[in-house]
Amino acid sequence: MHSNNPSLPEAKQTIENAIHSGRMTLIVGECSIKYMGRAGSKLSNGERLIIIKQDGSFLVHQNQKMNPVNYQPPGCIFQLSIENEMTKSKETTGPEETTGSENNQNCETELKLSSIRRKPKEKIEVIFKTISFVSTHKMHDNQSIRLFGSENQLSELLLSDLHLIEKGLVPVKKEQVMKKGTVDIMAKDSHGRLVVIELKRRKAELNAVSQLSRYVEETKKLKNTQVRGILVAPEITPGAQKYLERENLEFFKLDFSIGNPSAKINGLESKQKTLFE
Amino acid sequence: MHSNNPSLPEAKQTIENAIHSGRMTLIVGECSIKYMGRAGSKLSNGERLIIIKQDGSFLVHQNQKMNPVNYQPPGCIFQLSIENEMTKSKETTGPEETTGSENNQNCETELKLSSIRRKPKEKIEVIFKTISFVSTHKMHDNQSIRLFGSENQLSELLLSDLHLIEKGLVPVKKEQVMKKGTVDIMAKDSHGRLVVIELKRRKAELNAVSQLSRYVEETKKLKNTQVRGILVAPEITPGAQKYLERENLEFFKLDFSIGNPSAKINGLESKQKTLFE
DNA sequence: GCTGGGAGAGGCTTA
DNA sequence: TAAGCCTTTCCCAGC
Numbered sequence: 001m002h003s004n005n006p007s008l009p010e011a012k013q014t015i016e017n018a019i020h021s022g023r024m025t026l027i028v029g030e031c032s033i034k035y036m037g038r039a040g041s042k043l044s045n046g047e048r049l050i051i052i053k054q055d056g057s058f059l060v061h062q063n064q065k066m067n068p069v070n071y072q073p074p075g076c077i078f079q080l081s082i083e084n085e086m087t088k089s090k091e092t093t094g095p096e097e098t099t100g101s102e103n104n105q106n107c108e109t110e111l112k113l114s115s116i117r118r119k120p121k122e123k124i125e126v127i128f129k130t131i132s133f134v135s136t137h138k139m140h141d142n143q144s145i146r147l148f149g150s151e152n153q154l155s156e157l158l159l160s161d162l163h164l165i166e167k168g169l170v171p172v173k174k175e176q177v178m179k180k181g182t183v184d185i186m187a188k189d190s191h192g193r194l195v196v197i198e199l200k201r202r203k204a205e206l207n208a209v210s211q212l213s214r215y216v217e218e219t220k221k222l223k224n225t226q227v228r229g230i231l232v233a234p235e236i237t238p239g240a241q242k243y244l245e246r247e248n249l250e251f252f253k254l255d256f257s258i259g260n261p262s263a264k265i266n267g268l269e270s271k272q273k274t275l276f277e
Numbered sequence: 278m279h280s281n282n283p284s285l286p287e288a289k290q291t292i293e294n295a296i297h298s299g300r301m302t303l304i305v306g307e308c309s310i311k312y313m314g315r316a317g318s319k320l321s322n323g324e325r326l327i328i329i330k331q332d333g334s335f336l337v338h339q340n341q342k343m344n345p346v347n348y349q350p351p352g353c354i355f356q357l358s359i360e361n362e363m364t365k366s367k368e369t370t371g372p373e374e375t376t377g378s379e380n381n382q383n384c385e386t387e388l389k390l391s392s393i394r395r396k397p398k399e400k401i402e403v404i405f406k407t408i409s410f411v412s413t414h415k416m417h418d419n420q421s422i423r424l425f426g427s428e429n430q431l432s433e434l435l436l437s438d439l440h441l442i443e444k445g446l447v448p449v450k451k452e453q454v455m456k457k458g459t460v461d462i463m464a465k466d467s468h469g470r471l472v473v474i475e476l477k478r479r480k481a482e483l484n485a486v487s488q489l490s491r492y493v494e495e496t497k498k499l500k501n502t503q504v505r506g507i508l509v510a511p512e513i514t515p516g517a518q519k520y521l522e523r524e525n526l527e528f529f530k531l532d533f534s535i536g537n538p539s540a541k542i543n544g545l546e547s548k549q550k551t552l553f554e
Numbered sequence: 555g556c557t558g559g560g561a562g563a564g565g566c567t568t569a
Numbered sequence: 570t571a572a573g574c575c576t577t578t579c580c581c582a583g584c
Binding site: 065066067147149150151152182200201202211258 | 558559560561562563564565
């Protein structure tokens with residue numbers, strides 16, 4: 001269902017019906033936006049796209065950037081109301097005679113769309129001056145995305161190929177839960193020393209080293225033994241490299257990108273491909 | 278501009294025109310999606326909303342969740358092509374006689390929309406079986422959002438109210454750039470000791486302590502002097518608290534919420550309000 | 555529910 | 570451009 005240049009009351013009705021029936025609602029219109037909650041924001045008048053989803057997600061997009069300019073996560077509720085100058089005046093200064101409304105009866109009328117989140121308490125108010133477009137869609141879709149190459153998956157792959165990193169490296173407690181606490185992979189080297197392995201699917205930065213360092217320290221205290229730490233990532237920043245060396249930790253370069261011929265990881269790549277195809 | 282249940286060639290033309298003229302394009306249709314790049318993903322057939330923005334941003338939304346299921350950041354380019362079974366067969370197994378096309382001439386025809394990112398090399402392919410809806414919008418909008426309550430802003434406010442944290446605390450190099458490297462605020466206490474302050478606008482977790490610890494250690498080495506570290510946040514998790522104590526760092530509770538009467542931060546709240554109103 | 559950490563993170567500022 | 574870090578981060582898995 002869709003309508004072009006609907007009146008604000010028409011739009012209100014359409015949107016309410018759509019929300020009620022779980023249809024995705026798209027609105028394009030000239031609006032100003034206010035947000036108050038964990039933080040606050042204001043956006044002056046302009047044309048934007050508003051999206052209301054079945055699960056109560058709420059998005060406001062400008063015609064640029066990937067991320068919405070305002071948003072609410074799933075679960076919020078919506079309120080719609082027609083407001084006009086007379087109403088507003090009444091509320092604030094009492095009834096007045098309408099002025100300047102001869103040219104356009106709607107020029108002072110606005111549609112307010114509020115989306116409210118309970119916890120934390122947050123509210124977005126979209127004040128539409130005009131709506132150029134509303135459409136609603138049933139959106140039949142029972143599929144879920146399958147993602148390949150997440151850190152978790154790479155970790156699994158790496159477990160069976162630990163020798164890629166170092167000869168003689170074996171998982172601690174073979175075929176058992178690796179994720180001890182927050183450590184990605186726990187292993188033992190050929191000298192029987194514990195090795196904590198932190199995996200990053202992208203260029204490792206300072207905080208990755210901080211993390212590994214923390215894990216190593218905790219493991220040392222817990223096991224009361226010497227513990228090595230290896231950071232596995234496709235790249236590392238200079239600062240992180242220096243920090244790593246100061247902490248006596250190690251780096252192993254490993255590229256994970258899918259479908260990239262330059263990522264010639266023995267065995268790993270083919271396994272990824274197999275999973276992906 | 279909009280069209281309902283367009284043919285795939287019509288949709289192709291409409292979309293190409295819109296991209297060329299920088300109009301935001303909305304497409305609702307039944308499609309399958311494939312992504313290859315830093316990672317990979319597959320999504321089987323279903324109805325989704327596709328958004329193409331002026332700056333080359335690309336979004337695929339299902340009717341749930343806040344985040345797009347697939348996406349490209351600004352700057353990517355688009356390719357559209359009509360594909361059908363005969364074409365496909367030719368490519369793979371040579372010409373064949375068309376079968377089962379009597380009922381619906383378009384049943385084997387597809388519209389492929391590819392969005393390509395240069396660096397890193399990534400590609401999304403959306404294969405439309407049917408398109409129920411296309412609309413394009415000029416989206417006149419020259420406004421930028423003004424956000425209140427970001428950590429940066431809070432840091433600025435706090436600089437002029439350092440005594441809130443501790444009596445006698447003064448900024449190092451008064452009225453000068455504080456952000457030495459990555460340290461939020463550098464100060465001196467009444468005993469002349471350097472104090473590194475890390476500010477978190479929300480509940481502080483382990484990595485916040487890691488961060489502060491790292492800054493303190495670096496500052497110690499750099500200045501070769503005793504250095505205190507204070508974590509300022511509205512809350513702290515138990516794990517972070519323990520870690521903090523082990524590292525001999527300090528915590529100061531400070532609530533930043535906007536419009537929350539419980540946030541009785543002397544001066545800070547009124548300053549925030551002033552900024553927001 | 556809280557804690558912890560990844561994300562195809564994106565996006566921003568500064569060097 | 571890279572580096573570092575914030576985000577109204579969202580989101581998910583574990584506990």
